[in-house]
Amino acid sequence: MRDTISQYRIEQKPYYRAVAKEVAVYEAAYAERMPMMLKGPTGCGKTRFIEYMAWKLQKPLITVACNEDMTSSDLVGRFLLDANGTRWQDGPLTIAARHGAICYLDEIVEARQDTTVAIHPLTDNRRVLPLEKTNELVQAHPDFQLVISYNPGYQSVMKDLKQSTKQRFGALNFNYPQHDIEVEIVSHETGISAEIAHKLVAIAEMARHLKGHGLDEGISTRMLIYAGTLIAKQVDPLTACDVALVTPITDDPDMCDALHAAVTSHFG
Amino acid sequence: MRATFTRLASGLQSHLSRPRKGTVTTLHAARHRTRLLDVQRRIRIYLRALWNDDFTIRQIDFFTADEGRKPFIDKRRIYLPSALYADNTEHLTGLEIYRAAAAHASAHLMYSKNHFLPKSLNHCQIAMISAIEDARVEALAIRKFPGLKQLWATQHTATPAHDKTASDYLDRLARALLDETYQDDDPWVSQGRVLFNSADNLEDSHISRTIGLKLADAFQARRIKFNIDTDMQSAPYRDNNRFLWNRPGEALEIINPYLRSKNVLRTDKPIAEPKKRRVPAREVERDKTSHDTYLYPEWNYRSQSADQSWVTLREMDAASGDLQVVESIVAQNKHLVSRMKNLLHAIRDGAVHRIRKLEEGDDIDINAAIRAQIDLRLGRQPDTRIMMRTVRKTRDISVLVLLDLSRSMNNPVQGQAHTALELTQQVSVLFADAIAAVGDPFAIHGFCSESRHNVGYFRLKDFDQPYDDVPKARLAGMTGQLGTRMGAAIRHATYHLNNQKASKKLLLILSDGEPTDVDVPDKHYLRDDAKKSVEEAGHNGIHTYCISLDPSADKYVSRIFGARNYMVVDHVRSLPEKMLLIYAGLTR
Numbered sequence: 001m002r003d004t005i006s007q008y009r010i011e012q013k014p015y016y017r018a019v020a021k022e023v024a025v026y027e028a029a030y031a032e033r034m035p036m037m038l039k040g041p042t043g044c045g046k047t048r049f050i051e052y053m054a055w056k057l058q059k060p061l062i063t064v065a066c067n068e069d070m071t072s073s074d075l076v077g078r079f080l081l082d083a084n085g086t087r088w089q090d091g092p093l094t095i096a097a098r099h100g101a102i103c104y105l106d107e108i109v110e111a112r113q114d115t116t117v118a119i120h121p122l123t124d125n126r127r128v129l130p131l132e133k134t135n136e137l138v139q140a141h142p143d144f145q146l147v148i149s150y151n152p153g154y155q156s157v158m159k160d161l162k163q164s165t166k167q168r169f170g171a172l173n174f175n176y177p178q179h180d181i182e183v184e185i186v187s188h189e190t191g192i193s194a195e196i197a198h199k200l201v202a203i204a205e206m207a208r209h210l211k212g213h214g215l216d217e218g219i220s221t222r223m224l225i226y227a228g229t230l231i232a233k234q235v236d237p238l239t240a241c242d243v244a245l246v247t248p249i250t251d252d253p254d255m256c257d258a259l260h261a262a263v264t265s266h267f268g
Numbered sequence: 269m270r271a272t273f274t275r276l277a278s279g280l281q282s283h284l285s286r287p288r289k290g291t292v293t294t295l296h297a298a299r300h301r302t303r304l305l306d307v308q309r310r311i312r313i314y315l316r317a318l319w320n321d322d323f324t325i326r327q328i329d330f331f332t333a334d335e336g337r338k339p340f341i342d343k344r345r346i347y348l349p350s351a352l353y354a355d356n357t358e359h360l361t362g363l364e365i366y367r368a369a370a371a372h373a374s375a376h377l378m379y380s381k382n383h384f385l386p387k388s389l390n391h392c393q394i395a396m397i398s399a400i401e402d403a404r405v406e407a408l409a410i411r412k413f414p415g416l417k418q419l420w421a422t423q424h425t426a427t428p429a430h431d432k433t434a435s436d437y438l439d440r441l442a443r444a445l446l447d448e449t450y451q452d453d454d455p456w457v458s459q460g461r462v463l464f465n466s467a468d469n470l471e472d473s474h475i476s477r478t479i480g481l482k483l484a485d486a487f488q489a490r491r492i493k494f495n496i497d498t499d500m501q502s503a504p505y506r507d508n509n510r511f512l513w514n515r516p517g518e519a520l521e522i523i524n525p526y527l528r529s530k531n532v533l534r535t536d537k538p539i540a541e542p543k544k545r546r547v548p549a550r551e552v553e554r555d556k557t558s559h560d561t562y563l564y565p566e567w568n569y570r571s572q573s574a575d576q577s578w579v580t581l582r583e584m585d586a587a588s589g590d591l592q593v594v595e596s597i598v599a600q601n602k603h604l605v606s607r608m609k610n611l612l613h614a615i616r617d618g619a620v621h622r623i624r625k626l627e628e629g630d631d632i633d634i635n636a637a638i639r640a641q642i643d644l645r646l647g648r649q650p651d652t653r654i655m656m657r658t659v660r661k662t663r664d665i666s667v668l669v670l671l672d673l674s675r676s677m678n679n680p681v682q683g684q685a686h687t688a689l690e691l692t693q694q695v696s697v698l699f700a701d702a703i704a705a706v707g708d709p710f711a712i713h714g715f716c717s718e719s720r721h722n723v724g725y726f727r728l729k730d731f732d733q734p735y736d737d738v739p740k741a742r743l744a745g746m747t748g749q750l751g752t753r754m755g756a757a758i759r760h761a762t763y764h765l766n767n768q769k770a771s772k773k774l775l776l777i778l779s780d781g782e783p784t785d786v787d788v789p790d791k792h793y794l795r796d797d798a799k800k801s802v803e804e805a806g807h808n809g810i811h812t813y814c815i816s817l818d819p820s821a822d823k824y825v826s827r828i829f830g831a832r833n834y835m836v837v838d839h840v841r842s843l844p845e846k847m848l849l850i851y852a853g854l855t856r
């Protein structure tokens with residue numbers, strides 16, 4: 001069983017550039033095993049942050065990408081059939097609870113609400129996970145912690161977490177980093193010069209002005225890293241920006257044109 | 269009357285004789301026409317991306333004479349010609365000129381904070397100071413957005429060969445200050461370059477005055493005549509710079525900002541504005557016999573309490589209009605309607621089905637069971653999900669579309685040719701058509717108000733009413749008048765939705781702006797009440813969602829409805845689809 005969990009350990013130090021006091025706050029929360037919620041738009045560094053924290057705290061990290069077809073069995077576990085009969089297999093949440101990992105449920109709002117409630121008993125002070133099918137009550141390992149991510153975009157009106165779920169978590173707000181920090185991240189991740197990274201970030205900031213004014217989301221740090229990677233591969237900056245920033249983010253021709261013009265205002 | 273006629277005639281004449289020297293609108297067979305109307309939206313988005321601020325772009329009045337067709341700025345509005353002619357070479361498309369003009373004007377609005385005093389200055393001095401100010405704001409903007417230099421520079425065409433008129437020299441100076449690769453050895457132009465480049469603080473607008481005056485002195489020594497009517501910069505994107513010389517608060521005379529000839533009449537009134545019908549209070553009153561009257565509380569944020577029975581709401585008969593209107597909307601948007609129907613069908617068809625691959629279910633899925641047995645015999649890992657369940661999932665949802673029918677709906681949607689009311693009408697017709705085809709219960713109601721004693725509520729289409737000629741005629745007959753007392757209307761819509769048995773209820777509000785009414789000068793009051801009414805609807809199990817037709821509305825709309833519960837839609841094509849997105853999200 002040692003093996004099951006050791007594959008979730010993070011050996012290499014992930015690159016994470018602290019933006020505010022989030023590292024210290026998270027450490028304090030972990031010391032109390034407080035369930036945490038990472039709030040923020042897509043591609044702004046939530047996943048990277050939790051990888052970094054897991055490495056720093058020397059705890060295994062089990063990540064589950066949630067989707068709407070997910071059932072609670074996908075989290076908790078299920079019986080499998082084999083030639084000799086049936087065999088129980090723990091799901092990722094159960095593994096994390098038994099062996100003391102940090103369990104990161106990415107995009108939790110995507111999961112249906114009946115799935116989400118499976119985490120409730122783990123997040124109050126009982127810290128237990130009842131497995132109905134095996135009649136087992138798993139007591140969470142002292143190292144176990146639950147972390148969820150949540151994108152409060154305005155698009156999905158009807159997709160929201162229940163209050164009873166939300167209120168079980170402490171929350172850290174993530175957003176796109178400040179200009180200089182984002183420049184640092186983009187040039188570190190792609191190897192492009194700070195000067196070009198600065199232009200990419202400035203373009204992203206322009207697009208972020210348009211959120212809610214025709215764009216559903218602004219250009220994320222992740223997209224900038226794609227653009228920077230292309231530029232590092234000698235693609236000319238205008239084309240790289242069109243491919244990695246403008247075309248993916250919208251289908252609206254007016255918006256494309258305005259964004260393209262915004263790009264040329266830096267790379268013209 | 270006579271005055272209007274003279275004005276019309278002179279305006280028309282100047283329009284017809286439009287192709288003239290020195291203006292951007294010179295008509296040429298090989299030149300392409302770009303209409304502002306077609307590019308306005310992308311320009312507005314572009315400016316927002318640049319400055320994170322909203323600018324209003326207006327079309328220069330059709331009747332403005334030629335010389336006045338240069339772009340100009342008034343307060344925070346940017347006026348651009350209604351159409352531009354350009355050879356569509358790579359950088360000189362009409363769109364690029366519009367974009368350059370908008371960027372230049374916005375740079376003035378961002379950086380030309382101090383206005384100049386024209387007192388005791390001659391025309392030449394004014395033109396020189398303006399030219400330096402143009403260069404100054406462009407230089408500041410280029411610091412932030414280096415690519416703008418290219419955008420502007422391609423539109424300067426002056427060369428040392430232009431050496432006749434004052435405007436030739438103005439153009440060369442303008443080009444030299446913008447584009448360091450431009451070669452010009454003229455001592456005066458060079459002097460301008462040196463003075464401008466050695467200015468120590470570009471953010472200080474006084475340098476424009478100092479340098480401009482020096483250059484004007486040097487220029488007057490050349491004894492080239494300066495003619496106020498013709499000697500202006502010819503780069504098509506540059507505005508007429510009147511804005512710089514107007515004290516803030518002092519209204520520009522918009523009709524013809526630069527033309528100085530005698531035959532233009534000054535008038536404050538626009539020419540042809542249709543009279544809007546106001547329903548007098550008496551008329552509203554008379555109608556009340558036909559339907560019920562309701563009293564609603566209203567939230568008073570100052571006392572933080574509700575004033576009971578404060579608002580009187582009356583259900584009134586909605587006027588009918590010409591069915592033709594509805595039919596032509598459907599005919600013109602056939603593809604949209606069919607797309608919406610398909611979408612809705614797709615949602616519904618998925619509603620009655622078997623859920624397979626379950627570990628626990630009501631029935632054995634025989635195919636899956638056989639597959640699992642085979643796998644077992646072969647010693648392979650079988651899929652244990654061999655059960656299934658049949659669900660009769662009737663999509664159980666009621667939608668009430670609540671239309672703002674206040675007077676402001678008669679205003680055009682920013683950047684579009686139609687009014688908010690026309691847009692609302694189109695959307696509700698398309699929506700009704702598609703939903704009716706799928707068979708979900710829906711209602712379309714509307715409201716307007718004139719003080720707390722008179723909130724009018726119109727049931728254009730009710731839940732249990734078939735979508736036939738009667739509601740269609742009412743959709744055709746919708747008009748916009750009076751105020752927007754949104755809270756009371758939302759409460760009444762909540763009341764109607766509460767009578768519905770559906771498990772999911774959606775209240776969709778289409779509006780162009782914030783709540784207002786004649787008896788409430790305090791804007792915050794009705795806003796706060798509307799917010800309260802949305803919360804109340806929520807407690808009644810109703811999802812409230814707002815589609816706002818005003819692009820600049822988001823601040824208060826998000827305050828009323830919550831950041832996740834609204835979208836600003838300024839484009840008619842995307843509206844029905846977005847509306848369905850909401851609907852699909854709820855019914856999923």
Ligand SMILES: Nc1ncnc2c1ncn2[C@@H]1O[C@H](COP(=O)(O)OP(=O)(O)OP(=O)(O)O)[C@@H](O)[C@H]1O
Nearest residue numbers: 015016017042043044045046047048185189221222
């Ligand atoms: N503060 C940061 N330090 C280092 N890298 C960062 C930081 N912020 C963002 N990044 C970079 O941005 C990329 C995207 O971030 P990440 O995958 O963590 O986004 P996310 O917020 O988890 O997005 P999603 O919600 O879509 O999962 C990372 O791969 C990383 O390269």
Ligand SMILES: [Mg+2]
Nearest residue numbers: 402506507509
């Ligand atoms: Mg100007």
